[in-house]
Every structure is written in structure tokens, then in C-alpha cells.
Amino acid sequence: MDLLRSLPIGLYLEKPLTWLHRLDPRVKLAWLMSLILSPLLANPYWRIFLVLFLFLITILALIPWRVQKKQMSWLLFFSCLILIMTSFAPDGFNISYQPRLPSSDISISQPTDYQYIIYQLGNFKVTRRSLDLAIRVSTLFFTLIYSSNLYLLTTAPEQITAGIEELLSPLRKFKLPVTEVVLTLTLALRFIPLVLEEIQNLIRSISTRAINWKKLGIKKSLQIWLIVAERLLENILLRAEQIAIAMEIRGFTSPNKHQVQWHQLKLNIYDFLALLFLFLFWFGRITIGNN
Structure with missing residues (x-):
């Protein structure tokens, strides 16, 4: 068992050098915070989009599968396990009430095809609320861990600290030990x-x-x-x-x-393009991803 390769904590991929490695750490930190904060109060469609978006970034960055195999397998396993367990868990609304009036022989037809219970297997039920909660929890779990892992994978520790120090430098005016x-x-x-x-x-x-x-x-x-x-x-x-x-x-x-000074931070054309896509990302979150 090789903990240095199986755990995503503190792992940095030196080679191959991808386009994610070349981005400024401050820009990548802004993207990381956006990926962490954007699922808050978002609808399930936006949360699923974030998972697919992270997969797309990984594919476009050409990160070797040998690096991601163990980490991705365990992360997908736990995310799917959380999705299944939360889907079949009681949602708190599935309560049967005793009717006050006697049942009528006249059948009342349902005007729409809406059904609160989506799937039922014996005593286990998947309702709309439980499925929505399962998507929220599993996608949030995946997004938080995988986005942080991707940031650590493509950013050296010295670059991380240099970017944080640059962003926190205005706090020196308040005599904070930055x-x-x-x-x-x-x-x-x-x-x-x-x-x-x-x-x-x-x-x-x-x-x-x-x-x-x-x-x-x-x-x-x-x-x-x-x-x-x-x-x-x-x-x-x-x-x-x-x-x-x-x-x-x-x-x-x-x-x-x-x-x-380990790194001289300087924005280039690719960093400005990443910031432009970040602006479009938040525009889509506000217009499409609101719950």
C-alpha cells in the first residue's frame, strides 16, 4: 500500500506539465472557491453540471489516468454509495394519514402524471424529495473533494502560498501576520x-x-x-x-x-481567458443554476 500515491492529500503532479499547471495560482484559487461556493442554494441540474464540468477539465488537461485511477475510483464509489443510501432514506414527508371522511366509491382521476413516489421496492421508496437530497449531497461531496484534489494536483505548494500571500497582502495594513x-x-x-x-x-x-x-x-x-x-x-x-x-x-x-520569493506571479493571456470563463461561469450560475 502506497499512501503517497493512493491518497489525494498534498499530492502534486510535476510531470506532465499541463495547461492547468501554467495558470496563475491566484486564478486557480478563484476557480476553486467558485466551484466550492457555487453549489450552495443551486438546483440539482447545476450540481450535476459541476460534476461533468470537472470531468471535462480533467480530460482536456490530459492528466494521466494512472494518477487519477485510485483516487477517482474511491471517490466515485463513495459518491454513488451516498446517492443510493440517501435516495432510499426516509425524506420526512412520506407520512400516511387517516382520512377524516369515509372513502368514496367515486374514483377521482389524477389530472396530471405527477407522482411523488418515483420508485418503490418493498418498504423502500425513492421519492422526489429523497432523490433531490441524494443528488445534492453526493454531488457536493464529489465537487468539494475532487476540485480540491485537482487544485493540489496541478499547483505546487510554493505557488499556493505565494498566491495566498499576494491576495492577503492588503491585510498587512491592519497589522495582521500575513x-x-x-x-x-x-x-x-x-x-x-x-x-x-x-x-x-x-x-x-x-x-x-x-x-x-x-x-x-x-x-x-x-x-x-x-x-x-x-x-x-x-x-x-x-x-x-x-x-x-x-x-x-x-x-x-x-x-x-x-x-x-519562490515564484514571480504574473498574469498572462491564458489567465485572463480563465478569468473571462469564470465570469461566464458565474453568469450561468445566476441565470440557470438558481434553485
Whole structure:
């Protein structure tokens, strides 16, 4: 099991260099926030459009399937599972009432073909409200995770922090520690792969010992996993101490006095085209996607 390749957290694809990599991180951050905020109070058609839109971006960017295979498979599995479970869950409106008047022999025909219950399998029913709620929850789950994954996949951690620092620079007038916050974010993004590597090494060390968990029982198995968790915490703290020592040796005193510019942010023609499409995206959201 390779956690560094199977989990989408903190994963950055260096090669191949796609057109998404070349976009300015501030533009990509604006698109990410738009994809996260646009499903709010939107109709189901717009939510389904966002899922198809993310698929289309992935195809046009020519991101290799080997990179997306494990992440996409698990994400689609959980999204479909949420869709099915929520569809058959009670919607709160499916309540049977006792009629106050006796039933009449005169049948009243339904003027339209409207049916509140779309599908019924025994005691399980799929109603219009439950289906609408299922589409909302499953598409929102997919959009939030996949859009964030796509942003991390095509944007280096230094570019992310540089773009956030540039956007938050006006807050320095209010004496907010923007540089310190950005430095903390940079270290956190760089530290995530190290944590995954430590977890991966510990899991591999346990699997190579061929422990018979059935003979150990629950109590001894928990003791082993507590020892592993303690060892994991020690290794993470050791890594953090090594990073702090390396920064001190290199003369790092404070972010303001020892600031390194990793990227020179500059908008090009492709960034302006992306902003134009972002404007059209929100125009479509307001005109078509309103609930």
C-alpha cells in the first residue's frame, strides 16, 4: 500500500506539465472557491453540471489516468454509495394519514402524471424529495473533494502560498501576520507527505513481521497499535525538530527578515481567458443554476 500515491492529500503532479499547471495560482484559487461556493442554494441540474464540468477539465488537461485511477475510483464509489443510501432514506414527508371522511366509491382521476413516489421496492421508496437530497449531497461531496484534489494536483505548494500571500497582502495594513500565516501553511503542505511516509513505513514494518492477529486477540492487538501510534508520534516530532534545526542553521530568524520569493506571479493571456470563463461561469450560475 502506497499512501503517497493512493491518497489525494498534498499530492502534486510535476510531470506532465499541463495547461492547468501554467495558470496563475491566484486564478486557480478563484476557480476553486467558485466551484466550492457555487453549489450552495443551486438546483440539482447545476450540481450535476459541476460534476461533468470537472470531468471535462480533467480530460482536456490530459492528466494521466494512472494518477487519477485510485483516487477517482474511491471517490466515485463513495459518491454513488451516498446517492443510493440517501435516495432510499426516509425524506420526512412520506407520512400516511387517516382520512377524516369515509372513502368514496367515486374514483377521482389524477389530472396530471405527477407522482411523488418515483420508485418503490418493498418498504423502500425513492421519492422526489429523497432523490433531490441524494443528488445534492453526493454531488457536493464529489465537487468539494475532487476540485480540491485537482487544485493540489496541478499547483505546487510554493505557488499556493505565494498566491495566498499576494491576495492577503492588503491585510498587512491592519497589522495582521500575513507572512507568518503563509509560512505556517507552506510548512504544513510540505509536512503532509512526510507524515504519510512515516505511516506508510510503520504499516510496512508491521506487515513484514507476519503477525497473526487472530491468535493475539483484541486486547493485545490494541496494545500493538498503541505502540505503533506512539512510535508514529515520536517520528513526526523528530521530523519537525529536524526541520526547525535546519531552519535555525540557515539563519532563519523571522519570515519578514528571511523571506524567499519562490515564484514571480504574473498574469498572462491564458489567465485572463480563465478569468473571462469564470465570469461566464458565474453568469450561468445566476441565470440557470438558481434553485
